[in-house]
Amino acid sequence: MSSTTETSRGPSDFEKPLGSAATTVASFDEAGSGPLKRLQHFLHNYPTAIPFIVLVISVLAFSAIVGERFYATRNLAIVLQQVTVIAILGIAQTLVILTAGIDLSVGAIMILSHVVMGKLAVDSGFPVPIAFSLGLLCGLVCGAINGSLITFLRLPPFIATLGTWNIFNALNLWYSESQTVRPGDIDAAAPFLKIMGTSLTINAAQFAFGTVLMFTLAVIVWYMLNKTAFGRHIHATGDDEEAARLAGIRTDRTLIAVYTLAGLICAIAGWALIGRVGAVSPNSGQTANLDSITAVVIGGTSLFGGRGSLVGTLVGALIVGVFSSGLKLAGLDVLWQVFAVGLLIIIAVAIDQWIRKVSA
Amino acid sequence: MLSRTLRALATGAVAASLMGGTAYAADIVGLITKTNTNPFFVKMKEGAEAKAMELGVELQSFAGKFDGDNDAQVDAIESLISAGAKGFMIVPSDSAAIVPTVKKARDAGLLVIVLDTPLDPIDAADATFATDNFKAGELIGSWAAKTLGDKAKDAKIAFLDLAANQPTVDYLRDQGFMKGFGIDIKNPKKYGDEEDPRIVGHDVTGGAEEGGQKAMENLLQKDADINVVYTINEPAAGGAYQALKAAGKEKDVLVVSIDGGCPGVQNVKAGVIGATSQQYPLLMASMGLEAISNFAKTGKKPEKTPGLDFFDTGAVLITDKPVDGVPSISVEEGLKKCWG
Numbered sequence: 001m002s003s004t005t006e007t008s009r010g011p012s013d014f015e016k017p018l019g020s021a022a023t024t025v026a027s028f029d030e031a032g033s034g035p036l037k038r039l040q041h042f043l044h045n046y047p048t049a050i051p052f053i054v055l056v057i058s059v060l061a062f063s064a065i066v067g068e069r070f071y072a073t074r075n076l077a078i079v080l081q082q083v084t085v086i087a088i089l090g091i092a093q094t095l096v097i098l099t100a101g102i103d104l105s106v107g108a109i110m111i112l113s114h115v116v117m118g119k120l121a122v123d124s125g126f127p128v129p130i131a132f133s134l135g136l137l138c139g140l141v142c143g144a145i146n147g148s149l150i151t152f153l154r155l156p157p158f159i160a161t162l163g164t165w166n167i168f169n170a171l172n173l174w175y176s177e178s179q180t181v182r183p184g185d186i187d188a189a190a191p192f193l194k195i196m197g198t199s200l201t202i203n204a205a206q207f208a209f210g211t212v213l214m215f216t217l218a219v220i221v222w223y224m225l226n227k228t229a230f231g232r233h234i235h236a237t238g239d240d241e242e243a244a245r246l247a248g249i250r251t252d253r254t255l256i257a258v259y260t261l262a263g264l265i266c267a268i269a270g271w272a273l274i275g276r277v278g279a280v281s282p283n284s285g286q287t288a289n290l291d292s293i294t295a296v297v298i299g300g301t302s303l304f305g306g307r308g309s310l311v312g313t314l315v316g317a318l319i320v321g322v323f324s325s326g327l328k329l330a331g332l333d334v335l336w337q338v339f340a341v342g343l344l345i346i347i348a349v350a351i352d353q354w355i356r357k358v359s360a
Numbered sequence: 361m362l363s364r365t366l367r368a369l370a371t372g373a374v375a376a377s378l379m380g381g382t383a384y385a386a387d388i389v390g391l392i393t394k395t396n397t398n399p400f401f402v403k404m405k406e407g408a409e410a411k412a413m414e415l416g417v418e419l420q421s422f423a424g425k426f427d428g429d430n431d432a433q434v435d436a437i438e439s440l441i442s443a444g445a446k447g448f449m450i451v452p453s454d455s456a457a458i459v460p461t462v463k464k465a466r467d468a469g470l471l472v473i474v475l476d477t478p479l480d481p482i483d484a485a486d487a488t489f490a491t492d493n494f495k496a497g498e499l500i501g502s503w504a505a506k507t508l509g510d511k512a513k514d515a516k517i518a519f520l521d522l523a524a525n526q527p528t529v530d531y532l533r534d535q536g537f538m539k540g541f542g543i544d545i546k547n548p549k550k551y552g553d554e555e556d557p558r559i560v561g562h563d564v565t566g567g568a569e570e571g572g573q574k575a576m577e578n579l580l581q582k583d584a585d586i587n588v589v590y591t592i593n594e595p596a597a598g599g600a601y602q603a604l605k606a607a608g609k610e611k612d613v614l615v616v617s618i619d620g621g622c623p624g625v626q627n628v629k630a631g632v633i634g635a636t637s638q639q640y641p642l643l644m645a646s647m648g649l650e651a652i653s654n655f656a657k658t659g660k661k662p663e664k665t666p667g668l669d670f671f672d673t674g675a676v677l678i679t680d681k682p683v684d685g686v687p688s689i690s691v692e693e694g695l696k697k698c699w700g
Contacts, residue, residue: 069443078442082435178524182480183460276434278460283428283453283525328439334396334423 043351044358047300047307050351051315054298054344058319062326070329077205083321084210085110085276088269089292090299090313091214091221092262097296098225099238099258100305101157105146106266107288108168113139114270115172118181118280121190128190136267142168143263147256165289172282181280196275210272214314217268222310234258239306294341295320298348302356319344386418387656389649390440390448392433394477396423398567398595399621399700400641401451404475407642407699408449411649417656419649420445427567428523430454434461440470447471447486447652449645455480455527471655473648473662476641477529478670487651487662488670489644493529493618496637496675497536497590499686500616503635504588505541506683507614512542517588518579519551519562520572520596526550530592533618534562537590560586565596572599580607591617594624594636601632620678621700628678629691635679642699643673 011018043050063071089106096103117135120126126134142164149160186193196210225231236244237251245251274280299316301308323344324337391408393401405421412419420443422436430453438461440448447470452458455477462472462484474485482488505512519537522530534551538544543556552562560583565571572591580586580603589604591597597617604610610632617624620638627633651662665672677686678694 075442078438082438173524178526180454180456180525182456277430277457279454279457281430281454281457283523284431284457286429287425325439328420329443334421 040355040358043355047302047352047355048309048312048315050348051299051312051319055315055319055322058322058326062322062330066326066329070326073203073205075325075329077207079318079321079325080211081199081206081208081276082324083295083317084208084214085269085273086288086291086295086320087214087314087317088217088272089266089288090295090317091217091310092265092269093292093296094299094301094308094310094313095221095225095234095258095265096157096262097238097293097301097303098234098305098308099255100241100303101150101238101255101259102161102293102303103146103157103259103262104161104289105142105165105168106262106269106292107285108165108172109139109142109263109266110270110273110288111282111285112142112168112172112175112270113267114274115176115181115280115282117193117267117270118186118190118274119176121193122181122185122280125189128192131190132193132271135270136264139263139265139267139270140260141263143260143266144256146263147259150259151252151255176280176282178282180282183279186274186279193271193274194278196272197278198275208275210275213268213272217265218310218314221265225310230254230257235306237305291320294345298344300348300352302352303349304356316348386416387653388440388443388445389417389419389652390436390445390450391419391421391645392436392440392448392450393421393423394427394429394451394453395425398427398593399623400476400593400619403621403699404451404641404645408645408649411646415649415653417446417649417653424453428453428525430457433458437461437465441465441468445470446656447473449473449475449648449652451476452479452527454525459484471652471661473651474670475644475648476639477527480528482669487664489647489651489673490670491618491637491639491644491675492668492672493532493675494536494539495672496618496639497533497538498540499637499675499677499688500590500618500635501537501540501542503540503677503679503683503686503688504537504590504614504616506686507634507681508588511587513558515541515558515588516560516583516586517541517558517590518560518576518583518586520565520575520579520589520591520600521551521562522567522592523564533592534590537616541588565592565599567593567596569595569599569602572596573603574599576600576603577606580604580609584609587613589613589615591615593617594619594621594627594633597624597633597636598627601627618675620676620694620698622695622698623700625678625691625694625698628680628694634681635677635688636694637675638678638694638697639675640673640697640699647671647673 092106113135116138117131121128121131146161146164149155150157199206199208233249233254236249237254241251295317296313298319299312301312323340327337409419424432466472472485474488476490478488479485508515521534531551535545535548546553561579563575563578565575589600591600594617597615604613614634616635617633618637624636628636677688679688680691682688
């Protein structure tokens, strides 16, 4: 520590070695920058690249192995249709996982909302716009319940949504009495509910409105996540909740808003489901929550919060669809599809762990 | 790491498809079952694969993840339409909800054959090959009533059914048993609306051992004097027997079932099940395949059994304690015809 008033003093004894000390500023010691390290840095900055690469490789591989039956537009359009409902649930799940939470009740909320929509419109004779809105409201309320349990009662998201999953399932079975709402009745009373199932046929390939809905929803949520303050708050809350709170972000409100929004998106998924199946089946969607988590994880969103993208989730859902279709057409038994999905999940999370180690 | 796994998968897929045998030019036929775990469907799939090889068609099989998984069956039908299949056989998990997708398939020119569980409405399919489930229930019902003789009017009956949404196979067998036993069934398309005091209660099993055991325990709690147990199928009966054994009641209770699989018929021999109605899944699968193969070649659709909305593949009572007025075959003969 040198005094500023006495400029005529030379270096003291203990200061003499300073002259021969290194003068560079402290910096990170990058242990070699071989291609693997460069790849790690690139993936750290653009994590969504991985699912894209996997998707492209798998489409090419299956096209080569299976041939025309796989890459025909008709088949690829079918794959797109089959992943639509899970992809919409994946959008909801991505929002939740970005906050380092998890929502096990997405499937139950979707089914409960779509049962409410269907039964109110068909069995109770409500006018269709009211029944539809009440269905969406149901999803909103369920999501708000999740959010409240997590913020006010400080329950871990896994536990809270595990509990609400069972509760919403029970409410669904109670209200629907396990009866399927018949397709003929829906056609007669509320054809609007099935609108997401109508499709345009272009060149023998069918594109359902549900797929258009999925893309529209994805664009809106993407804009919110990346271009609005609320979106940045979501990322911050997920990355480090305490730091975000200390920085002035209302993390409690952000979390409740995220879960409520997720609930609303699940209700929209329920609407798309009615269009796809053409009936309201209360026993559907038992494994939808795990399927949505699979799509999010394979899409590169980190389960530890703060990092990830919506586009990744859509690509993740497509990867699962492509693998299922490709393996099936290649003649393999269904169990290999399940095996492949499990393998993809493990690889995706392992890669996420690997690229997290990089500083910037 | 990533490319190695993909390479391994690709090699495996190539190897499997090379071993597949049938050329791409072969007609594609689909088989969609409820699950891959119930031995009934496993046998059906095996029978279908054997018949497909004999007829020279390519069989693509699909199944749901659980009994009631409608979504997987919707996906499967769409995959078959896109693959250009000539037709498919399906055991519907939700007999009403699958109807719009079946209509899509029929509109696309595929022949839809329903096996075992009729659709609701039944004419939504091109043809149905099924056991007359009502008759199968009646056989075990009348056998149980005649075996009890005078005690039938004071019997206490537990009903171990399939699922809360009462698919066709569920209510047909349940109501058939009641009719055979002599209970007023009120609405034949629904169970649970009857008022007979002999009915202790209904509970659902999901058609599996675990569900059967839980349902039996629940109903024993309701009334410990149950002496007749109707079960939807033999796995559920097996589970029910475990519960009865745990309660020490296995000698006093008459258990009846429907299926006729080899493990089930062994259970009849061992005294676990009193009598079972045997049905023929292999026959359903091979008749279905023949019908689709015929349709692919000639465009002709299959015919129904006169007087019924479907083609009856038969139900035969198997027991070692025959009673008058109810035709049955012995366990030895049943073992010869059993499946699984």
